[in-house]
Amino acid sequence: MSDTSLDFIRQIIADDLQSGKHESIVTRFPPEPNGYLHIGHAKAICLSFGVAQENEGARCNLRFDDTNPAKEEAEYVESIKSDVSWLGFDWGENLYFASNYFDFFYDCACHLIKEGLAYIDEQTGDQIKENRGNVKIPGTASPYRDRPAEESLDLFSRMKSGEFEEGKMVLRAKIDMGSWNMNMRDPILYRILHVEHHHTGDLWKIYPMYDFAHPLEDAFEHITHSLCTLEFENHRPLYEWVVDHCPVPATPRQIEFARLNLTYTVMSKRKLLQLVEEKVVAGWDDPRLPTISGLRRRGYPAAAIQSFCKVVGITKQNSMTDVALLEYEVRSNLNAKASRKMGVLKPLKIVLTNYPEGQVEMMTVPNHPEHEEAGVREVPLARELYIERDDFMIDPPKKYFRLAPGNAVRLRGGYIIQYTGHTVDEATGEVTEVQCEFIPDTVGQSAPEGVKCRTAIHWVSVAHAKDAEIRLYDRLFTDENPDKNEAGFLACLNPNSLEIITNAKVEPSLAEAAPESVFQFERLGYFCADSKDHSSASLVFNRTVGLRDSWGKKK
Numbered sequence: 001m002s003d004t005s006l007d008f009i010r011q012i013i014a015d016d017l018q019s020g021k022h023e024s025i026v027t028r029f030p031p032e033p034n035g036y037l038h039i040g041h042a043k044a045i046c047l048s049f050g051v052a053q054e055n056e057g058a059r060c061n062l063r064f065d066d067t068n069p070a071k072e073e074a075e076y077v078e079s080i081k082s083d084v085s086w087l088g089f090d091w092g093e094n095l096y097f098a099s100n101y102f103d104f105f106y107d108c109a110c111h112l113i114k115e116g117l118a119y120i121d122e123q124t125g126d127q128i129k130e131n132r133g134n135v136k137i138p139g140t141a142s143p144y145r146d147r148p149a150e151e152s153l154d155l156f157s158r159m160k161s162g163e164f165e166e167g168k169m170v171l172r173a174k175i176d177m178g179s180w181n182m183n184m185r186d187p188i189l190y191r192i193l194h195v196e197h198h199h200t201g202d203l204w205k206i207y208p209m210y211d212f213a214h215p216l217e218d219a220f221e222h223i224t225h226s227l228c229t230l231e232f233e234n235h236r237p238l239y240e241w242v243v244d245h246c247p248v249p250a251t252p253r254q255i256e257f258a259r260l261n262l263t264y265t266v267m268s269k270r271k272l273l274q275l276v277e278e279k280v281v282a283g284w285d286d287p288r289l290p291t292i293s294g295l296r297r298r299g300y301p302a303a304a305i306q307s308f309c310k311v312v313g314i315t316k317q318n319s320m321t322d323v324a325l326l327e328y329e330v331r332s333n334l335n336a337k338a339s340r341k342m343g344v345l346k347p348l349k350i351v352l353t354n355y356p357e358g359q360v361e362m363m364t365v366p367n368h369p370e371h372e373e374a375g376v377r378e379v380p381l382a383r384e385l386y387i388e389r390d391d392f393m394i395d396p397p398k399k400y401f402r403l404a405p406g407n408a409v410r411l412r413g414g415y416i417i418q419y420t421g422h423t424v425d426e427a428t429g430e431v432t433e434v435q436c437e438f439i440p441d442t443v444g445q446s447a448p449e450g451v452k453c454r455t456a457i458h459w460v461s462v463a464h465a466k467d468a469e470i471r472l473y474d475r476l477f478t479d480e481n482p483d484k485n486e487a488g489f490l491a492c493l494n495p496n497s498l499e500i501i502t503n504a505k506v507e508p509s510l511a512e513a514a515p516e517s518v519f520q521f522e523r524l525g526y527f528c529a530d531s532k533d534h535s536s537a538s539l540v541f542n543r544t545v546g547l548r549d550s551w552g553k554k555k
């Protein structure tokens with residue numbers, strides 16, 4: 001039975017349950033702990049954990065694919081666990097480390113040798129490469145290919161005990177040196193590495209290759225559907241060969257889907273590491289990075305990342321997704337739930353000359369324009385206010401409805417005010433103060449006869465405002481596809497990806513903002529209190545995303 005709402009992987013799973021091929025489903029998410037997770041991993045997580053959530057009795061294992069000792073660190077294990085939970089997924093008891101299976105891998109390798117399906121090759125790395133041939137030329141058999149199994153077994157156990165130096169010999173599968181699929185030309189299964197492993201220390205001197213270890217890990221954990229990205233499609237015959245020829249307790253099926261690529265973004269761990277190590281960004285959780293921890297610090301809600309992954313969908317076609325789609329999901333999620341606040345990024349002082357000195361009135365302002373249940377808050381108004389510098393012009397163009405000579409504007413949630421005069425700094429020519437008069441009885445009331453008021457602007461009281469640092473983040477790259485930039489991805493960094501405003505003024509209620517809480521600063525965008533640097537003594541807000549897609553326009 002075909003259900004059109006299912007992607008092709010969920011359809012396969014539904015069919016396998018329906019036909020009785022499987023009674024329940026087991027998937028896994030298998031990160032290598034050699035970097036932080038990024039939005040591409042989120043797609044894989046939402047798929048494998050999502051499938052487990054959707055099917056009764058199903059589970060998804062979190063398995064660290066830590067078979068490569070050289071590059072892995074414990075810090076990454078912790079960050080990956082915290083990112084997966086934050087995204088909203090729970091592996092329960094099912095946390096595994098591939099390095100716990102080293103004995104099992106070793107036994108499987110010995111089994112293959114005994115069956116005449118693997119041998120120790122003493123050719124050099126270069127010889128092995130050369131004799132592998134290429135797409136046009138079949139490979140040449142190694143002179144060691146037909147050595148007796150006992151000899152290979154003996155050498156293999158001595159490799160294991162550390163008797164030989166690195167590169168001296170490898171264990172290879174005996175498959176087909178003439179195969180059209182290069183992965184099947186007697187692939188290497190094990191190599192010697194005298195390297196400490198973060199889990200097993202210096203116990204092992206040999207380490208399995210990914211293509212050998214991965215299917216065994218899946219089979220060992222009784223994975224039913226092993227979901228991975230398209231670059232592994234050519235490896236599937238080898239995956240199946242390993243499962244078919246080793247003594248394994250289950251037969252997992254590998255299914256590939258297209259990886260996520262985003263415009264204006266690099267996703268390769270190597271490149272992300274380079275950005276971190278060369279201090280182009282402030283760390284793995286820099287809000288400009290596509291890492292889960294960076295997006296989180298930027299203020300992206302986990303639910304928005306999940307719904308983005310859903311909208312992108314699962315297919316077999318590689319493509320590039322517009323990062324504006326991710327921003328759209330973030331914006332619509334925040335629009336629904338973020339409380340409205342007032343904050344002024346570039347303050348200009350105005351004085352309401354007809355407002356009594358020393359008087360303070362509390363204006364009642366709704367926390368959300370559409371959700372009455374979000375309630376209201378009191379914002380103090382007094383004689384001296386800050387407004388946005390951009391909201392005043394001495395000589396405005398047509399259709400400028402903000403504050404200007406001859407224009408009346410409403411203070412959001414407060415009075416209508418009218419321009420009466422302004423003061424200019426002689427030296428710089430800059431406007432330093434604008435004088436206005438407020439019109440009594442206009443709070444919550446329309447403008448009196450003869451006064452045209454067409455817009456409302458945000459404001460804060462000079463005496464009550466809190467100082468804040470605002471970090472305006474923008475895209476890290478100016479090239480839509482930094483990976484393809486001719487001069488390299490570092491050549492197309494956006495010089496304006498971070499603008500720091502140190503003297504912003506925000507409404508007093510923001511002094512109580514908890515780290516990581518998100519708000520809409522009216523007319524400006526969505527902002528979140530920084531998870532590391534914000535405190536009630538020193539307010540720091542990150543711009544999560546603007547109110548509208550301004551990037552397309554800028555271009």
Ligand code: ATP
Nearest residue numbers: 030031032040041043044228229259260268269270
């Ligand atoms: P590298 O950058 O070293 O190739 P990786 O990004 O593939 O690493 P892994 O830790 O091997 O990192 O990835 C774990 C899982 O996440 C894999 O199953 C992989 O297919 C999936 N994954 C990685 N990048 C993406 C992506 N851009 N889109 C979808 N899935 C991805």
Ligand code: MG
Nearest residue numbers: 030031032210
């Ligand atoms: Mg990988």
